[in-house]
Amino acid sequence: MEPQRRPGGRSARVREAVLDATAAELAEHGYLDLNMEAVAQRAGVHKTTVYRRWRGPAGLVADALERAVEQPWPIPDTGTLRGDLRALTALLHSGFDDPESAPLATAFVIAGMHDPQAATALREFYQARHRDAAVIIDRAIARGELEPTVNRTEIIRTAVAPVFHRLFITHEPVTTEDLRRAADAATALAHLSLEV
């Protein structure tokens, strides 16, 4: 057992400080200008500590995403599948639209395009998010709204993919109507599996 690795120990406190600093630097400067020494300075730790443990910017991003997976997020629970999926697309969009959260959220997506380690971390992050969000589908199944055989992840993807498509591929504006349409399309497809 390594005492410095126990939760709440010095190593855990260093990690928290460095990942907080990483998030702040990513939000301010973006992934491509993420500077290891600026992260160390902001975290109040020696730069060799940061280099030794995280290696480089992609290592910091990967660990920041791993920590983000562990943090709770407000999965919608409105009482209907349609309501939950509408709330989900609105929540997703606000993460990329709110001036507080958008710079960091966008920096993570950009990191995934430029580094394979960050891409792997993003894949694991989104897999976890989709698993979390699938409780929306589980509740709809429990209410008898959906068949238990529906493809839970693909219903979530149908709701969120058009939002990401507008934000990061086509650079089209995202309106409230767009968010609702994507959620309603996912709802309609989920319900279809009752009939086919």
Added chain:
Amino acid sequence: MEPQRRPGGRSARVREAVLDATAAELAEHGYLDLNMEAVAQRAGVHKTTVYRRWRGPAGLVADALERAVEQPWPIPDTGTLRGDLRALTALLHSGFDDPESAPLATAFVIAGMHDPQAATALREFYQARHRDAAVIIDRAIARGELEPTVNRTEIIRTAVAPVFHRLFITHEPVTTEDLRRAADAATALAHLSLEV
């Protein structure tokens, strides 16, 4: 009238050479390492010509996308909506998967994340692509397969967005089954508008 601006004139030939060189340099080095002088050298024109007319890398990318809009592409025509949308998602994916085309296609997407002028050019490029692809929907309407009131662009988006989502956001693999599922979901949604 400016004689040097007429189609096929010297200006048009310079543009072709510079945009061919831009495409080659983008494919080799990516957007972030696109070098104006390397483009000029490869095109066999003076670098001041390139700087004066295109200003910077984003200007080159924007004009390359504008030229791409004018170039024909093989819109699927299989005889059914489902067949056309399946062929469309396969075509889209091959563009980002084929070693010949993927580097340039990916460089365009990345350019859009880093520069507003490139983002605007990408928006116009994809709007044109969606307009072109909507002939798939028009044919389905003409066959009586769909109501004339369907949202043509959103049907196309439902088919392609999950593919982009896997490629650029979640970095998940894209299987033939994934491409078919996205196309079939778009087909099912398009057909739904007959019933609702």
